[in-house]
Amino acid sequence: MEKAKRKERKSPQEIFCAARVLRLCALILSIFLCIGTVSEAAARVLPVSEAEENSTNIKLYARxxxxxxxxxxxxxxxxxxxxxxxxxxxxxxxxxxxxxxxxxxxxxxxxxxxxxxxxxxxxxxxxxxxxxxxxxxxxxxxxxxxxxxxxxxxxxxxxxxxxxxxxxxxxxxxxxxxxxxxxxxxxxxxxxxxxxxxxxxxxxxxxxxxxxxxxxxxxxxxxxxxxxxxxxxxxxxxxxxxxxxxxxxxxxxxxxxxxxxxxxxxxxxxxxxxxxxxxxxxxxxxxxxxxxxxxxxxxxxxxxxxxxxxxxxxxxxEYRDVYEIQELSSIYVEGGVPENQKPYGNAYVEVTLEEGEKELSILLRQDEEVSIQRQIPKKLAAPVEEGSAVGSVKYYLGNELIKEYPVFTKYGVDSMSFIWIVQYIWNRYAI
Incomplete structure (x- = not known):
């Protein structure tokens, strides 16, 4: 009996090790609890930007x-x-x-x-x-x-x-x-x-x-x-x-x-x-x-x-300049006379924004961004006149249109009509 009791007794070293294990477990548990608390707080705070928070904090008496x-x-x-x-x-x-x-x-x-x-x-x-x-x-x-x-x-x-x-x-x-x-x-x-x-x-x-x-x-x-x-x-x-x-x-x-x-x-x-x-x-x-x-x-x-x-x-x-230089591709002109003035190949016309301002300063909050939408057709029908408004570049803040820049043709393109073809053949082959 005394031998069994002696076997159940823990040595000082064993007791010390067990205490360390318990303290370690408690530490790990507290870390997990803290992480959960911080994560929950972050989930509440992070989606709200500073500007949005300031906005919602405006308390007014006026109805x-x-x-x-x-x-x-x-x-x-x-x-x-x-x-x-x-x-x-x-x-x-x-x-x-x-x-x-x-x-x-x-x-x-x-x-x-x-x-x-x-x-x-x-x-x-x-x-x-x-x-x-x-x-x-x-x-x-x-x-x-x-x-x-x-x-x-x-x-x-x-x-x-x-x-x-x-x-x-x-x-x-x-x-x-x-x-x-x-x-x-x-x-x-x-x-x-x-x-x-x-x-x-x-x-x-x-x-x-x-x-x-x-x-x-x-x-x-x-x-x-x-x-x-x-x-x-x-x-x-x-x-x-x-x-x-x-x-x-x-x-x-x-x-x-x-x-x-x-x-x-x-x-x-x-x-x-x-x-x-x-x-x-x-x-x-x-x-x-x-x-x-x-x-x-x-x-x-x-x-x-x-x-x-x-x-x-x-x-x-604060004011921010949101103007962006636009690289505009030439537009295909269906039924148009090609630039080489020959009755084969495709006709294109170059386009450009109206000349003038190259700056667009808008009063914006830090979290506000302006989007740009280009509304330009992929093709035009001949004839096309020089300086024709054929599209636009629009700047939006949310759903609100802030600025619209018209897109114009740089030059005109004639229509490849029957009369034009006859005249081309006459000028090319007539003796």
């Missing part, structure tokens, strides 16, 4: 928002950007640009009873009082006076309704098909159309950004618009000189970020706080449009959202 590249008009970030909503006094950027394009700044504007009855915020003008149009535009854009908007509209178009027609036509001209204007000042309003459908004074964040882009980029009066909307304060008097007025710009964004260019605030009970603004810095230009960005007492939400979107654009987007 509808857009960040737009002002140069191209491309939407870089959108939140419910196609949903039509009231836009309050951001309406006045359209009122201002139409007045600049259709009026004379030194015109004398006579105030009507309708204009004088407009609710606050107002200049306090009186029926029959007269002002210079240029002065009223500062009243319109700096202090957002509702009576000035109506006085301007009536002077330019004869009535508020006729001016609204000008606003809606301009909106369609610049591609804003989800916008409907009723008033020049942006007060909440609705009308019933000929079909009995109620239409509301409204726009979308995307359309509002487009309108701002037109005002600062494309309008022939863009410099006048920028001069007015960037002014910090302005003083003037009525034509008779009986009353003096002073206006202060309420676009606080002008002092919030370097490069702030222009903007317009707005608020009504239905619209909530709204804003549209523009910034240019480091060779990049952005427009932010916000609709329904909080209600009292959340006046500052629009500034927080604007800075967040502008900062996102500045941080995540």
């Amino acid at each position: 509808s928002a857009v960040l737009m590249d002002a140069d191209s008009g491309r939407v870089l970030f959108g939140k419910n950007e196609m949903e039509a909503m009231p836009m309050a006094s951001t309406t006045k950027i359209m009122t201002c640009i139409i007045a600049l394009e259709n009026g004379n700044l030194q015109d004398v504007v006579t105030v009507s009873g309708l204009a004088a009855r407009q609710p606050k915020v107002h200049l306090g003008m009186r029926d029959g009082q007269q002002f210079v149009l240029n002065d009223l535009l500062y009243s319109l854009m700096l202090e957002s006076h509702n009576d000035s908007a109506v006085a301007i509209a009536e002077h330019i178009a004869g009535s508020v309704e006729a001016f609204a027609d000008l606003m809606n036509q301009k909106a369609r001209d610049i591609g804003c098909y989800d916008t409907f204007f009723i008033t020049p000042n942006g007060l909440d309003a609705s009308v019933t159309d000929q079909n009995g459908n109620m239409k509301v004074h409204s726009t979308t964040a995307k359309d509002l950004a487009r309108i701002m882009r037109y005002c600062i980029e494309d309008s022939p009066e863009k410099e006048g618009f920028l001069t007015i909307t960037r002014e910090r304060s302005y003083s003037f008097a009525d034509v008779e000189g009986n009353r003096s007025y002073s206006c202060t710009n309420h676009n606080s964004f002008l002092t919030m970020m370097d490069g702030a260019l222009s903007g317009k605030t707005g608020f009504t009970n239905n619209a909530g706080y709204c804003y549209v603004g523009a910034l240019t810095r480091e060779g990049k230009s952005f427009i932010v449009a916000l609709l329904a960005c909080g209600w009292p007492n959340n006046r500052s939400y629009k500034w927080s959202d604007t800075k967040a979107l502008m900062s996102y654009g500045l941080t995540n987007y």
Whole structure:
């Protein structure tokens, strides 16, 4: 019995070895567990690029928002950007640009009873009082006076309704098909159309950004618009000189970020706080449009959202030259006269892109890539004229066409007609 017990006892060396084996097994098990945990974490993190992560981290108060590249008009970030909503006094950027394009700044504007009855915020003008149009535009854009908007509209178009027609036509001209204007000042309003459908004074964040882009980029009066909307304060008097007025710009964004260019605030009970603004810095230009960005007492939400979107654009987007030189093959011309002017062999024509720019700079995020599609036929039917557009090279960002370059023929190719063959034989064999 004692011998059996002695046999069951482990020597110190055996105990030491067994302990090492157990520690080794535990170490191997912990390594596998760690690898599994790391792999699981990697599976969650790796598919999300840094730019995509930044994009998803944009938290906005606005119910509808857009960040737009002002140069191209491309939407870089959108939140419910196609949903039509009231836009309050951001309406006045359209009122201002139409007045600049259709009026004379030194015109004398006579105030009507309708204009004088407009609710606050107002200049306090009186029926029959007269002002210079240029002065009223500062009243319109700096202090957002509702009576000035109506006085301007009536002077330019004869009535508020006729001016609204000008606003809606301009909106369609610049591609804003989800916008409907009723008033020049942006007060909440609705009308019933000929079909009995109620239409509301409204726009979308995307359309509002487009309108701002037109005002600062494309309008022939863009410099006048920028001069007015960037002014910090302005003083003037009525034509008779009986009353003096002073206006202060309420676009606080002008002092919030370097490069702030222009903007317009707005608020009504239905619209909530709204804003549209523009910034240019480091060779990049952005427009932010916000609709329904909080209600009292959340006046500052629009500034927080604007800075967040502008900062996102500045941080995540850079210009890249995506132009690629194209090597274009000659195209077979069916039934054409070969280059050697003989009635045998095949006819081909060389093609080229239009001469000019050899650079295509596009504002892109790090993870965005441009694709190129060549749409060029494999053959053409004779005759072919010199300089004919026979195809194109297109640059796409996703499904969006960014740029299209036409492909032209370098020279013409005649048709090998019966008359051409007879003439060839006559010239070749006639004695």
